[in-house]
Amino acid sequence: MSLGRTFFKGIWRENPVLRLAVGLVPVLGIAHLAINGVYLGLATAVVLLAAVLVKILFANLVSKEVGIFVDFASLTIFTTLLYRLTGVYQPELLVQLGIYLPLVAVNGFVLQRLSVDQPPAARIADALGMGLGYTAVLTLVGMIREFVGLGQFFGRAVLNGSLTPFSLAATVPGGFVIVGLLIALYNALSGTGGEINE
Amino acid sequence: MNDGLKLLAEGVITHNLALFQGLGIYALLRYTKSICSASKAALVMLATTLTSCALVWGASPLMPANYSMRLPFYLMVALAAGLFWRKLLAQMLGKELSLDLPAVFVNSALVGVLLTVPEGLAEGPGIVSYGLAYAVGYGLVLIVMAGIRARLELVDVPKPFRGVPILLISAALLALALMGYRL
Numbered sequence: 001m002s003l004g005r006t007f008f009k010g011i012w013r014e015n016p017v018l019r020l021a022v023g024l025v026p027v028l029g030i031a032h033l034a035i036n037g038v039y040l041g042l043a044t045a046v047v048l049l050a051a052v053l054v055k056i057l058f059a060n061l062v063s064k065e066v067g068i069f070v071d072f073a074s075l076t077i078f079t080t081l082l083y084r085l086t087g088v089y090q091p092e093l094l095v096q097l098g099i100y101l102p103l104v105a106v107n108g109f110v111l112q113r114l115s116v117d118q119p120p121a122a123r124i125a126d127a128l129g130m131g132l133g134y135t136a137v138l139t140l141v142g143m144i145r146e147f148v149g150l151g152q153f154f155g156r157a158v159l160n161g162s163l164t165p166f167s168l169a170a171t172v173p174g175g176f177v178i179v180g181l182l183i184a185l186y187n188a189l190s191g192t193g194g195e196i197n198e
Numbered sequence: 199m200n201d202g203l204k205l206l207a208e209g210v211i212t213h214n215l216a217l218f219q220g221l222g223i224y225a226l227l228r229y230t231k232s233i234c235s236a237s238k239a240a241l242v243m244l245a246t247t248l249t250s251c252a253l254v255w256g257a258s259p260l261m262p263a264n265y266s267m268r269l270p271f272y273l274m275v276a277l278a279a280g281l282f283w284r285k286l287l288a289q290m291l292g293k294e295l296s297l298d299l300p301a302v303f304v305n306s307a308l309v310g311v312l313l314t315v316p317e318g319l320a321e322g323p324g325i326v327s328y329g330l331a332y333a334v335g336y337g338l339v340l341i342v343m344a345g346i347r348a349r350l351e352l353v354d355v356p357k358p359f360r361g362v363p364i365l366l367i368s369a370a371l372l373a374l375a376l377m378g379y380r381l
Contacts (some may be wrong), residue, residue: 019360021227025306028220069277072304076273083266097314103306106276109222127338172220173373180359180366187358 003125006118010129016109017137017179018186023109027141028175030100034154037142038135039093040100043082045131048110050078054129055115071114072105079105106147137182144178145169202327211333212380213358215307216339217373219314222307226343237342240337242287242329246308249279252293255314258321272312273304280304307336343369 001009016022023044031037054074055067062070083101086094094101104110113130116123146152149170151159159165168174187193222243229239253275262268280303292304305347311332319325346368355364 022224023218024223024227027221028223030220072273072277076270080266080269082267087321097311102313103221103309105269105273106304106309108305172218173370173377175220176366176370176373178364180370183366184358186361187361187363193358193360193363 001122003121005126006122007129009134010126010131011136012133013190014130015133015137015186016108016113016130017134017141018183019160019190019192020109020112021183022112023107024179025103025107026100027138027179028172029143030097031138032141032145032149032170032175033096033140033152034146036097036100037138037140039090040097040104041135041138043086043101044104044107044138045135046074047104048113048131049124049127050111051075051114052123055114060179071111075105075110076189095159097112105134111147124137141175141179141182144182145175148178149174205327205331207379208323208359209328209333210275210335210338211376213214213332213335214373215310215332215336215371218245218380219310221310224305225307226340226369227362230340230344230347230365232346233341233344236340237337240333240340242283242303243305243307243336244333245283245287245339246276246279246303247311247333248326250275250308250312251284251315251325253279254315254320255323255325261320269313272309276304276308280308280349319378324347339369339372342372346372 001064010016014020017024017027026040030040031131051071051074055071056068058070079102082104083094086097086101109130113127116126118126119126143153146154148166149168151157151163151165166174169178186194209215213255216223218224225239225243230236250272254272257271257275262270262271284303287342311329315325317326318327343365348363350364350368
């Protein structure tokens with residue numbers, strides 16, 4: 001597969017949330033605001049890319065068994081670094097994201113992409129494409145949940161009392177419904193559905 | 199006694215890890231194909247959580263005071279517990295759980311439990327009861343979802359809703375049913 005195709009598959013054909021159903025924790029747990037979706041998506045993409053670069057560097061030096069420790073060590077270091085940087089530059093956002101920012105280190109999406117065996121260039125293209133696709137869906141879910149649940153668009157009130165917000169959409173059970181409907185829409189558009197990727 | 203029951207009610211119902219915090223969804227979608235595999239995944243969660251909590255309690259003098267530095271500490275503890283049980287449970291669990299995937303043993307539900315332990319509880323035995331309550335709640339949801347999934351197999355679900363969408367919507371209905379206890 002060409003690098004271009006590897007990059008673009010993460011955005012639609014093998015989107016981590018809509019097709020592979022991985023990394024759903026922040027999508028359901030904290031993406032009830034669009035800004036949370038943007039930040040957490042970008043944070044996850046940056047951590048994934050950094051961990052992939054470390055994996056490439058150590059690929060010939062460590063065995064597969066030891067590789068798990070290297071993966072966890074790099075994920076822990078990059079997530080902690082990001083957590084501290086967010087604390088310095090965006091302390092309010094850090095409080096808003098709660099435990100979900102530290103949980104980037106054990107995000108199923110990141111762990112799954114790191115376990116896929118690919119050549120180095122394809123790994124980087126895959127991490128970039130998947131990271132972009134993940135951020136896009138996290139932002140989209142955040143926008144929908146914020147609009148339906150709070151009547152806002154990126155923090156600005158848009159309904160102005162013309163319609164009562166449906167607050168359930170901003171909760172985790174509401175997130176389950178909205179993400180379920182989005183995946184069903186994706187399945188209908190792409191002609192897939194029925195199977196759950198391991 | 200009352201505190202213990204309150205903690206159990208929190209872990210199982212009002213603050214359930216999967217239904218109200220959105221944690222551990224990877225296992226919820228993949229290991230609920232049968233009640234047997236869900237029970238095994240619940241057992242793994244229970245074993246790794248109790249071990250991690252006991253390790254945190256034992257190593258509490260070493261715990262960093264700065265919250266941002268606790269993440270590496272908790273991750274090391276979770277990884278140690280995960281790898282310990284991975285070796286021990288590998289034969290029993292068979293091929294139903296993909297043992298090569300670290301996500302099975304070190305997941306967001308396990309680290310989430312450690313990150314949400316109330317201040318002061320982590321230094322005492324209370325952390326083990328806390329972990330037990332939340333792991334039991336998570337395990338019960340896995341088993342109930344496996345039951346719901348078995349019933350869904352008998353229903354003609356529209357093609358786009360088959361698989362993940364119907365499972366997520368079923369989980370939402372289960373969460374809504376329990377939501378009444380939160381009010």
